[in-house]
Amino acid sequence: MIRPFQGMVPKLGSRVFVADSALVMGDVELGDDASVWFNCVIRGDVNFIRIGARANVQDACCIHVTNGKFPTILEDEVSVAHNVMLHGCTLKRGAMIGMSTTIMDGAVIGEGCLVAAGSLIKEGFVAPPNTLVSGWPATVKGELKEAQKALVAKIWTNYVRYKEAYFRDGWPLAESPKVEDERPGFEHGHPYP
Ligand SMILES: CC(C)(COP(=O)(O)OP(=O)(O)OC[C@H]1O[C@@H](n2cnc3c(N)ncnc32)[C@H](O)[C@@H]1OP(=O)(O)O)[C@@H](O)C(=O)NCCC(=O)NCCS
Numbered sequence: 380m381i382r383p384f385q386g387m388v389p390k391l392g393s394r395v396f397v398a399d400s401a402l403v404m405g406d407v408e409l410g411d412d413a414s415v416w417f418n419c420v421i422r423g424d425v426n427f428i429r430i431g432a433r434a435n436v437q438d439a440c441c442i443h444v445t446n447g448k449f450p451t452i453l454e455d456e457v458s459v460a461h462n463v464m465l466h467g468c469t470l471k472r473g474a475m476i477g478m479s480t481t482i483m484d485g486a487v488i489g490e491g492c493l494v495a496a497g498s499l500i501k502e503g504f505v506a507p508p509n510t511l512v513s514g515w516p517a518t519v520k521g522e523l524k525e526a527q528k529a530l531v532a533k534i535w536t537n538y539v540r541y542k543e544a545y546f547r548d549g550w551p552l553a554e555s556p557k558v559e560d561e562r563p564g565f566e567h568g569h570p571y572p
Pocket of ligand 1: 460461476477478493494495496497498511513514515520524527530534
């Protein structure tokens with residue numbers, strides 16, 4: 380389900396997949412070839428959410444923001460595995476977030492990082508690029524090994540392929556709803572609720 384909120388309409392690139400049981404609402408942008416899988420909630424109601432090209436947000440993830448303070452930004456080719464909670468954080472290009480991880484306000488996960496499954500990333504934590512981060516709460520374990528880099532690179536490419544398989548199977552391309560009085564988003568002056 381893709382819904383406006385206070386005149387702010389999700390903006391979608393080309394060949395985007397949004398599973399019908401996912402909710403994408405408000406000030407949200409999804410880049411070309413992005414995919415959002417079953418039962419996700421992506422709620423851009425009190426700040427904005429940006430999801431880059433070829434990024435994937437797998438089943439049962441929840442993405443939210445903090446009113447007036449922290450948007451959530453996923454750059455291109457980010458993978459977010461099943462059951463992840465992202466709140467007010469930034470994931471740099473090509474990062475991969477393992478299943479059932481929680482990432483809190485102001486955290487920044489560097490380019491190409493691997494966050495191990497089941498991690499807790501505390502507020503304001505900064506992960507240097509291309510590192511393995513793990514634990515509850517998480518610490519930086521060091522530079523990624525070759526096998527870990529290969530895993531990070533494989534998942535987003537797999538998901539671009541998977542959503543194309545769904546389109547071939549008859550699942551619809553995601554479309555933005557039409558609204559009469561569309562309004563600009565938070566970056567362009569929409570008042571925070
Ligand atoms: C990180 C991961 C890839 C394991 O990689 P690995 O090369 O086998 O890592 P290692 O076993 O060498 O572990 C390196 C360190 O990280 C720790 N670690 C690895 N996975 C961890 C996890 N999930 N939680 C906590 N710590 C973890 C290890 O204990 C080790 O710590 P140490 O150096 O203090 O001993 C794997 O645990 C993981 O999380 N994969 C992601 C799975 C996923 O979500 N897939 C998406 C499906 S689409």
